[in-house]
Amino acid sequence: MASRGRALSLVALCLLLELALQGAAEHLVPAVFVFGDSMVDVGNNNFIEKCDIGCQANYPPFGIDYLNHKPTGRFSNGYNMADQLAQLLQFEESPPPFLSLSNESLSTRMSTGINFASGGSGLLDVTGNGPVCTQVFSMPEQVRSFRSLARMWGRADLISKSLIFINTGSNDLFEYTDCKGHRCKHNDTEFLHSLMASYTRFLKDLYGAGAKKFSVVSPSLVGCCPSQRALAHNPKNHRGVDNHGCLASANDLSRQLYPMIASMLHDLSLELPGMNYSLVDSIKMAEWVFNNTATPSYNFTVLDRACCGSGVFGADGCNSSAPLCQNRSNYLFWDDYHPSDAASGIAAKLIFGDTTGLFVHPINVQQLVEL
Numbered sequence: 001m002a003s004r005g006r007a008l009s010l011v012a013l014c015l016l017l018e019l020a021l022q023g024a025a026e027h028l029v030p031a032v033f034v035f036g037d038s039m040v041d042v043g044n045n046n047f048i049e050k051c052d053i054g055c056q057a058n059y060p061p062f063g064i065d066y067l068n069h070k071p072t073g074r075f076s077n078g079y080n081m082a083d084q085l086a087q088l089l090q091f092e093e094s095p096p097p098f099l100s101l102s103n104e105s106l107s108t109r110m111s112t113g114i115n116f117a118s119g120g121s122g123l124l125d126v127t128g129n130g131p132v133c134t135q136v137f138s139m140p141e142q143v144r145s146f147r148s149l150a151r152m153w154g155r156a157d158l159i160s161k162s163l164i165f166i167n168t169g170s171n172d173l174f175e176y177t178d179c180k181g182h183r184c185k186h187n188d189t190e191f192l193h194s195l196m197a198s199y200t201r202f203l204k205d206l207y208g209a210g211a212k213k214f215s216v217v218s219p220s221l222v223g224c225c226p227s228q229r230a231l232a233h234n235p236k237n238h239r240g241v242d243n244h245g246c247l248a249s250a251n252d253l254s255r256q257l258y259p260m261i262a263s264m265l266h267d268l269s270l271e272l273p274g275m276n277y278s279l280v281d282s283i284k285m286a287e288w289v290f291n292n293t294a295t296p297s298y299n300f301t302v303l304d305r306a307c308c309g310s311g312v313f314g315a316d317g318c319n320s321s322a323p324l325c326q327n328r329s330n331y332l333f334w335d336d337y338h339p340s341d342a343a344s345g346i347a348a349k350l351i352f353g354d355t356t357g358l359f360v361h362p363i364n365v366q367q368l369v370e371l
């Protein structure tokens, strides 16, 4: 009896604690809506039948540092940037993947948020939907789904106070620089302008559905991820290597794209009444990490190799038979394309609260959600 009584009071205590925690955790926005690619996908690709296994992450050792070591479809050892930003906004983690939700639950989910992001997708409709992933949930489909849900739900007041979090563009750059053969276009100016035309359209469509607060993450130095370093250093490829030891052509494109995104957002905020944004300069963040390897503000000792994967720079892909590093938080990269939980966590903190003016413009997400 005594032990049963103790067990019951433990249950009661846990319930009380849970209630207390829920009470304390006041969300800073009504909802978070996430769009984009594998940096922020929390499992949409698990529900796409034709999606290539290389564009899914629902098998070990993905999620090895997540709750119960569970692979969920996050392209990370633990949480990703969408989770970590949501946590700073006082949610438990990212909202759930759109494709996991039943039609009945969609309207309740609208009130706290939905994640539409799909690994492999990009600004262009074709990105991901080809030889790379076979099929993804493209950006146009992500935006269209949100628009029709918003229309049915009819709570523009809540949507306008919610955060739209977008991380896209890197896969377009990967596919463009990796493209071989006669189908490939090779006019950088034209290519980058086509990306901006799509981006502008998506943002206007989201705004049209009631969204007002946008946190936009620009593509980082994409030529520095292990897969691209391996390409750059493969003697058969004759590809340029930049001063960080990365694929120069890919990084050049990122560097050209950033100011285009910055001026597009600036112009849109003048054109669209009540729109506000926070733009993340991911290139600055990457440079800052590369420049400050000697500073002990984080524990990254390995900046070029994937934690999970064999081959040069560990770039041959992550799966259960691939070698895994010992100390995952010492690695900037978890696999051939994606940051470790430790790295995305540092990015999320800067996105939310950077006050140096270096990494987010013109305001950070904390200021954005307070407007």
Ligand SMILES: *[C@@H]1O[C@H](CO)[C@@H](O)[C@H](O)[C@H]1NC(C)=O
Residues within 6 Å of the ligand: 103
């Ligand atoms: C859910 O809703 C969509 C659009 O309204 C519809 O196309 C789909 O068939 C529905 N799915 C189910 C399982 O009812």
Ligand SMILES: *[C@@H]1O[C@H](CO)[C@@H](O)[C@H](O)[C@H]1NC(C)=O
Residues within 6 Å of the ligand: 187, 188, 189, 190
């Ligand atoms: C690339 O496209 C731009 C814009 O269409 C054009 O002005 C330029 O001449 C093109 N460059 C080359 C090398 O074809």
Ligand SMILES: *[C@@H]1O[C@H](CO)[C@@H](O)[C@H](O)[C@H]1NC(C)=O
Residues within 6 Å of the ligand: 269, 270, 272, 273, 274, 275, 276, 277, 362, 363
């Ligand atoms: C927010 O947006 C409004 C209008 O779009 C603009 O006037 C204001 O300066 C913006 N606030 C900040 C902090 O950027």
Ligand SMILES: *[C@@H]1O[C@H](CO)[C@@H](O)[C@H](O)[C@H]1NC(C)=O
Residues within 6 Å of the ligand: 284, 285, 287, 288, 291
């Ligand atoms: C990193 O170092 C390079 C070369 O010294 C410099 O040009 C760049 O501005 C630095 N970037 C950051 C964010 O510290």
Ligand SMILES: *[C@@H]1O[C@H](CO)[C@@H](O)[C@H](O)[C@H]1NC(C)=O
Residues within 6 Å of the ligand: 297, 298, 299, 342
């Ligand atoms: C670095 O590692 C130490 C020891 O594991 C840990 O206490 C510290 O929090 C880590 N620092 C960061 C920024 O993660």
Ligand SMILES: *[C@@H]1O[C@H](CO)[C@@H](O)[C@H](O)[C@H]1NC(C)=O
Residues within 6 Å of the ligand: 299, 326, 327, 330
């Ligand atoms: C793992 O990382 C922590 C923090 O940087 C460090 O203190 C520890 O020595 C590392 N362990 C190994 C085996 O490298």
Ligand SMILES: *[C@@H]1O[C@H](CO)[C@@H](O)[C@H](O)[C@H]1NC(C)=O
Residues within 6 Å of the ligand: 308, 309, 310, 311, 316, 317, 318, 319, 320, 321, 322, 323
């Ligand atoms: C696992 O990844 C390694 C490279 O890291 C690769 O050589 C191997 O073929 C992969 N195994 C499976 C079953 O996909």
